[in-house]
Amino acid sequence: MCLPMKKRQSKIDPVTGGSDIRPPVLWDSLMKKQAFENFIYGVFLLLGLITVGCVLLITVYLIISGIPAIREIGLFKFLFGKTWASTAKTPQFGILPFILTSIYGTAGAIALGVPIGFLTAVYLAKAAPPKVKAVVSAAVSVLAGIPSVVYGLVGMLVLVPGIRSIFHVPDGASLLAAIVVLAVMILPSIVNVSITALEAVPQEYEDASLALGATPTETYFRVSVPAARSGIAAAVVLGVGRAIGEAMAVMMVSGNVANMPSLFQSVRFLTTAVASEMSYSSGLQRQALFSIALVLYLFILLINAALNFFLKRSKEA
Amino acid sequence: MSDIITVKDLCLWYGSAQALKDININIPEHAITALIGPSGCGKSTFLKTLNRMNDLIPGVKITGEVRYAGQDIFAPGVDVNMLRKDIGMVFQKPNPFPMSVYDNIAYGPRTHGIKGKAKLDDIVERSLRDAAIWDEIKDRLKKNALGLSGGQQQRLCIARALAVEPQVLLMDEPTSALDPISTGKIEELASALKEKYTIVIVTHNMQQAVRISDQTAFFLLGELVEYGDTETIFSVPVDKRTEDYITGRFG
Numbered sequence: 001m002c003l004p005m006k007k008r009q010s011k012i013d014p015v016t017g018g019s020d021i022r023p024p025v026l027w028d029s030l031m032k033k034q035a036f037e038n039f040i041y042g043v044f045l046l047l048g049l050i051t052v053g054c055v056l057l058i059t060v061y062l063i064i065s066g067i068p069a070i071r072e073i074g075l076f077k078f079l080f081g082k083t084w085a086s087t088a089k090t091p092q093f094g095i096l097p098f099i100l101t102s103i104y105g106t107a108g109a110i111a112l113g114v115p116i117g118f119l120t121a122v123y124l125a126k127a128a129p130p131k132v133k134a135v136v137s138a139a140v141s142v143l144a145g146i147p148s149v150v151y152g153l154v155g156m157l158v159l160v161p162g163i164r165s166i167f168h169v170p171d172g173a174s175l176l177a178a179i180v181v182l183a184v185m186i187l188p189s190i191v192n193v194s195i196t197a198l199e200a201v202p203q204e205y206e207d208a209s210l211a212l213g214a215t216p217t218e219t220y221f222r223v224s225v226p227a228a229r230s231g232i233a234a235a236v237v238l239g240v241g242r243a244i245g246e247a248m249a250v251m252m253v254s255g256n257v258a259n260m261p262s263l264f265q266s267v268r269f270l271t272t273a274v275a276s277e278m279s280y281s282s283g284l285q286r287q288a289l290f291s292i293a294l295v296l297y298l299f300i301l302l303i304n305a306a307l308n309f310f311l312k313r314s315k316e317a
Numbered sequence: 318m319s320d321i322i323t324v325k326d327l328c329l330w331y332g333s334a335q336a337l338k339d340i341n342i343n344i345p346e347h348a349i350t351a352l353i354g355p356s357g358c359g360k361s362t363f364l365k366t367l368n369r370m371n372d373l374i375p376g377v378k379i380t381g382e383v384r385y386a387g388q389d390i391f392a393p394g395v396d397v398n399m400l401r402k403d404i405g406m407v408f409q410k411p412n413p414f415p416m417s418v419y420d421n422i423a424y425g426p427r428t429h430g431i432k433g434k435a436k437l438d439d440i441v442e443r444s445l446r447d448a449a450i451w452d453e454i455k456d457r458l459k460k461n462a463l464g465l466s467g468g469q470q471q472r473l474c475i476a477r478a479l480a481v482e483p484q485v486l487l488m489d490e491p492t493s494a495l496d497p498i499s500t501g502k503i504e505e506l507a508s509a510l511k512e513k514y515t516i517v518i519v520t521h522n523m524q525q526a527v528r529i530s531d532q533t534a535f536f537l538l539g540e541l542v543e544y545g546d547t548e549t550i551f552s553v554p555v556d557k558r559t560e561d562y563i564t565g566r567f568g
């Protein structure tokens with residue numbers, strides 16, 4: 001970004017427009033300006049590099065610290081082992097329960113949150129009267145700002161007992177509770193990103209549909225939504241990223257036991273697996289936690305790639 | 318020739334600004350009626366009143382009467398969607414949906430409940446033929462319509478409008494965004510279409526009005542100044558303002 005701009009400036013002189021005649025008085029101050037500009041570009045570049053540096057540092061660190069345990073345990077046994085017993089006499093480090101829990105939990109949250117968020121977005125972007133829109137949008141913003149520990153707390157106090165009494169299970173702290181909490185947590189991103197995509201659909205498409213005798217509702221779902229589909233897909237992927245990376249809230253409502261996932265059982269996610277044992281871990285156990293973090297990181301990278309793909313497509317459309 | 322649309326004392330306000338003032342006009346069927354006049358005189362507004370596309374704009378107030386095929390289009394209980402199906406519209410800027418050529422044409426019929434591939438195939442081909450674009454794009458039916466040229470897109474939009482079998486086709490400066498060759502094609506097309514349809518076309522181009530229209534209506538500042546045979550209007554206009562406009566003294 002910065003470098004090409006600098007080049008362009010030096011190619012065509014802004015004062016003389018590239019001609020040979022230079023007003024001698026201005027030349028001096030121009031040099032000073034140019035030097036200052038260069039300095040500012042340098043600062044920007046440096047700041048930009050800090051971000052890149054952080055990403056690189058984290059990546060390298062995770063790879064270096066995540067590999068040894070995988071080597072020792074064996075990649076297959078690590079990824080597909082069904083038992084996690086890190087503190088047993090003969091410890092076992094299989095993280096399949098965590099992987100599946102994270103996948104199921106995220107999928108559940110998406111299955112629950114996307115329809116609600118998507119329909120809310122269609123309503124707000126296309127059909128809602130301005131006043132309703134203002135109120136609901138404000139609520140969505142508040143939802144987005146609530147810290148995850150508060151979600152966890154409310155989930156613990158309301159959702160977990162609720163699940164226990166509705167479904168008559170011994171413990172409400174379960175995958176289901178985590179799914180519900182995650183679904184609510186991803187709502188704001190899904191609503192907001194979908195609204196942006198839907199509002200970017202040109203009015204002309206909708207006019208054309210209405211002029212053919214389609215009703216407004218038919219128009220939203222058969223013209224506006226398909227035209228915004230890349231943006232909506234991006235919203236879903238963003239939700240996936242948020243859900244899979246969430247730790248605090250799910251730790252508080254999911255019971256945090258390393259079971260293979262099942263809707264009404266206590267479960268442990270990739271994130272919570274790292275968080276719950278880190279403070280007292282040592283040796284291979286500690287190394288294995290780093291390996292879990294590495295796996296989580298790879299998931300996130302994959303999701304990010306998908307997100308970029310959809311965002312780019314929606315920009316092109 | 319009977320009148321398919323009759324307009325009586327039509328007034329329209331955007332909020333407090335009056336955009337149409339006591340418009341009285343009868344539009345005969347199977348003919349091309351051209352609406353001319355300087356920018357902002359209310360041509361588009363009038364056109365959009367005929368298929369009630371103005372309903373969508375907040376703050377619009379309409380008085381007076383518009384009858385289509387004898388039926389008051391503002392009467393309670395009128396099915397706006399059926400009215401718009403009967404009175405199709407082609408916009409100034411070509412606006413095909415961002416989907417395949419085929420799906421663009423099939424959109425309207427599908428909306429009105431037509432299913433079955435054979436039936437839709439048939440409608441798509443007939444509409445594209447009627448819009449004189451079949452031969453050009455019959456091999457690209459599955460391609461995205463946004464990849465067509467501007468002129469092709471506009472004829473596609475005409476075909477899309479024809480696919481729901483309208484009686485009337487409203488065209489709002491359909492050639493203003495097009496090159497002369499595409500413009501020529503659309504003009505030819507309009508002349509051919511009046512056999513089957515009634516056409517009301519807004520145009521900025523006086524020659525275009527002369528070339529293709531049977532009647533011409535001249536609008537100025539929200540008023541219908543003069544309306545009559547195109548030939549008469551352009552050779553012996555009654556009103557001084559019409560004369561000034563068509564001779565290019567203002568506009």
Ligand SMILES: Nc1ncnc2c1ncn2[C@@H]1O[C@H](COP(=O)(O)OP(=O)(O)O)[C@@H](O)[C@H]1O
Nearest residue numbers: 331336354355356357358359360361362363374
């Ligand atoms: N959506 C709208 N809201 C408010 N005023 C409008 C709107 N559309 C058109 N107008 C006004 O109505 C008048 C007629 O506009 P229009 O029908 O578009 O004229 P024309 O098509 O002849 O150029 C203009 O003064 C214009 O500013």
Ligand SMILES: [Mg+2]
Nearest residue numbers: 360361362489
């Ligand atoms: Mg106009």
